[in-house]
Amino acid sequence: MDKIRRLFYVASAWGAGSCLIAMTLLIISQIVARLIGVVIPSSEDFAGWLLSAIIFFGLAYTFNNGGHIRVTIALSRFSSRYRHLVEYFNLAIGLLISGYLAYYTAFTVYESFVYEELTDTYLAVPIGFVQLPMAIGSICLFLAMLDSLSIMIAGRVPNYISAEDNIDIEG
Amino acid sequence: MDISLIGFILVAAMLLMLVSGIWIALTLTGLAIIALLLIENSSIGLLLGTSSWSASTAWSLTALPLFIWMGEILFRTRLSEDLFQGLSPILAKLPGKLLHVNILSCGIFAAVSGSSAATAATIGRMTLPELKRRGYNESMAIGTLAGSGTLGLLIPPSIILIVYGVAAEVSITRLFLAGALPGLMLVGLFMAYTIVWSLLNKDSDVDQESEQYTFADKIIALKKLLPIIILIGGVLGSIYQGVATPTEAAALGVTGSLLLSVLTGSFSLAGFSQSILGAVKSSCMLGLILVGAHFLTLAMGFVGLPNELAAWIAKQGLSSIELIIYLTFFFIILGCFLDGISVVVLTTSIVLPMVAQSGIDLIWFGIFLVLTVEMSQITPPVGFNLFVIQSLTGKNILYVAKAALPFFMMIAVAIVIITIFPDVALYLPSLMTQN
Numbered sequence: 326m327d328k329i330r331r332l333f334y335v336a337s338a339w340g341a342g343s344c345l346i347a348m349t350l351l352i353i354s355q356i357v358a359r360l361i362g363v364v365i366p367s368s369e370d371f372a373g374w375l376l377s378a379i380i381f382f383g384l385a386y387t388f389n390n391g392g393h394i395r396v397t398i399a400l401s402r403f404s405s406r407y408r409h410l411v412e413y414f415n416l417a418i419g420l421l422i423s424g425y426l427a428y429y430t431a432f433t434v435y436e437s438f439v440y441e442e443l444t445d446t447y448l449a450v451p452i453g454f455v456q457l458p459m460a461i462g463s464i465c466l467f468l469a470m471l472d473s474l475s476i477m478i479a480g481r482v483p484n485y486i487s488a489e490d491n492i493d494i495e496g
Numbered sequence: 497m498d499i500s501l502i503g504f505i506l507v508a509a510m511l512l513m514l515v516s517g518i519w520i521a522l523t524l525t526g527l528a529i530i531a532l533l534l535i536e537n538s539s540i541g542l543l544l545g546t547s548s549w550s551a552s553t554a555w556s557l558t559a560l561p562l563f564i565w566m567g568e569i570l571f572r573t574r575l576s577e578d579l580f581q582g583l584s585p586i587l588a589k590l591p592g593k594l595l596h597v598n599i600l601s602c603g604i605f606a607a608v609s610g611s612s613a614a615t616a617a618t619i620g621r622m623t624l625p626e627l628k629r630r631g632y633n634e635s636m637a638i639g640t641l642a643g644s645g646t647l648g649l650l651i652p653p654s655i656i657l658i659v660y661g662v663a664a665e666v667s668i669t670r671l672f673l674a675g676a677l678p679g680l681m682l683v684g685l686f687m688a689y690t691i692v693w694s695l696l697n698k699d700s701d702v703d704q705e706s707e708q709y710t711f712a713d714k715i716i717a718l719k720k721l722l723p724i725i726i727l728i729g730g731v732l733g734s735i736y737q738g739v740a741t742p743t744e745a746a747a748l749g750v751t752g753s754l755l756l757s758v759l760t761g762s763f764s765l766a767g768f769s770q771s772i773l774g775a776v777k778s779s780c781m782l783g784l785i786l787v788g789a790h791f792l793t794l795a796m797g798f799v800g801l802p803n804e805l806a807a808w809i810a811k812q813g814l815s816s817i818e819l820i821i822y823l824t825f826f827f828i829i830l831g832c833f834l835d836g837i838s839v840v841v842l843t844t845s846i847v848l849p850m851v852a853q854s855g856i857d858l859i860w861f862g863i864f865l866v867l868t869v870e871m872s873q874i875t876p877p878v879g880f881n882l883f884v885i886q887s888l889t890g891k892n893i894l895y896v897a898k899a900a901l902p903f904f905m906m907i908a909v910a911i912v913i914i915t916i917f918p919d920v921a922l923y924l925p926s927l928m929t930q931n
Contacts, residue, residue: 342772342776345776345779349565349750356747369555372555373557373558375558376561376783377549379776379779380779380780380787383779386773386776386780392781393522393780393781394785394838395514395517395518395519395520395523396515396834396878398878399515399516400516414516418522419522421526422522425529425541426548429544430548430549432545433545459549459552
């Protein structure tokens with residue numbers, strides 16, 4: 326189980342990381358192409374789609390590493406028992422909102438596929454295909470929160486809390 | 497439902513969610529859902545889906561992960577050491593000596609890395625022990641670092657200006673132009689304060705080592721600064737010249753900093769993948785906040801709250817100066833409890849129509865907003881630079897805040913100056929219009 330868990334977060338991190346590298350290469354080639362007088366079609370749109378993939382693919386990893394910021398000033402002053410209860414509340418609300426996000430981003434992608442929509446760019450691509458990372462990433466964020474909840478129910482401290490407690494200032 | 501009741505419910509829900517520690521990005525999304533439920537909107541989910549898609553694919557936003565990555569690469573190079581060794585001989589004659597190294601290296605490092613708290617951490621880790629060893633006044637050493645650590649927010653390429661530009665839909669190139677002069681002015685104010693303080697406290701001048709630099713030392717020092725100057729010149733120059741968009745300049749910056757790390761021998765595969773993971777973490781955090789903020793702005797538009805607020809303010813007959821004074825205090829209080837990014841996105845979702853309506857230029861407002869956020873970075877109880885320096889020095893947060901207070905006042909002076917002379921911010925962007 327721990328192996329699957331580790332793989333899940335590594336996949337989230339490097340899914341986003343490889344899109345970041347791809348986006349950088351794309352923009353560099355756009356600059357080079359312009360210098361030699363060639364235009365890469367729809368490169369700005371592709372960069373935007375890759376950006377969306379970076380943001381959504383990495384959500385689960387970022388969550389698990391305490392990267393999503395929140396106000397902890399009140400939380401850190403509660404007694405440990407009370408803090409525990411509030412963390413349950415936070416995870417419950419968090420699951421509700423991220424679940425809502427996951428359901429409806431997935432629904433949006435599903436509709437794009439059903440209606441066979443194409444992008445309005447020079448190179449027409451099925452929208453559903455480029456939107457897919459948004460749905461996958463949102464669902465993974467929901468799963469990551471569920472994972473933290475299960476760890477907490479099992480009586481251990483979820484990773485996002487321990488990562489927050491020793492904030493690495495190098496970010 | 498009455499709009500003031502909706503407003504009341506939303507503010508209460510926001511406070512509850514923020515205080516209990518729900519993630520900021522999800523709080524924004526949650527508030528938008530509550531707002532749309534209250535006005536009985538029937539297509540909340542569809543709005544969320546389409547708004548998330550358009551928020552996460554904006555072309556102007558593509559500069560964000562690239563600048564973050566560039567900073568992550570530079571933090572792992574010898575750049576900060578080179579800055580310290582390069583600047584020390586040059587600044588040795590100025591009253592305050594190495595204190596100015598703190599200010600200028602933070603300013604320059606911020607200009608290439610675009611990050612604030614990380615700048616304070618990187619520079620401080622190196623300069624604080626050195627300043628202590630040479631017997632500098634501790635409070636000034638910490639104060640200069642805390643104050644100039646905030647410079648990263650304003651001096652382009654600034655991450656927070658990109659966030660503001662995307663959220664407020666103003667040109668990022670113009671914002672970068674507008675931030676340049678106020679940023680330099682702030683560096684000047686910090687240095688001026690340090691000079692005055694050093695002249696008034698001559699007995700605290702115990703540093704003998706700085707006297708011994710020869711002319712040859714200075715030439716060697718200048719050579720160390722060369723790569724940094726080229727990198728800044730390349731990135732900012734290509735934006736200001738109009739030959740590259742901010743995104744392209746950022747991609748060039750990533751390439752340049754990778755090259756720099758290879759040439760200076762600090763490149764390693766482990767460091768490279770850490771820089772990517774660091775960039776992913778910050779980009780996802782900011783990205784989800786922007787997705788939430790975009791949806792909240794949309795929801796607020798449906799509810800009509802911002803326009804209602806704007807109309808109410810208009811009825812009060814406030815002059816724009818009065819409005820700015822009120823807003824400054826409001827942001828400082830808000831900044832005591834929220835981080836800078838949250839202040840910026842909440843502002844653009846709710847306050848922006850009011851600001852636009854009272855005739856305030858949105859580019860100018862962005863610079864003003866970032867200056868107030870800079871102040872909030874060094875005010876307790878929540879001030880990110882304070883946290884960073886607290887963990888670097890082990891000093892109590894109130895001690896650090898007190899040391900930073902003079903620099904807090906200097907930022908306040910900068911706000912007064914750009915309010916009286918808006919051209920400090922708006923002159924450079926206006927040149928762009930003429931061309």
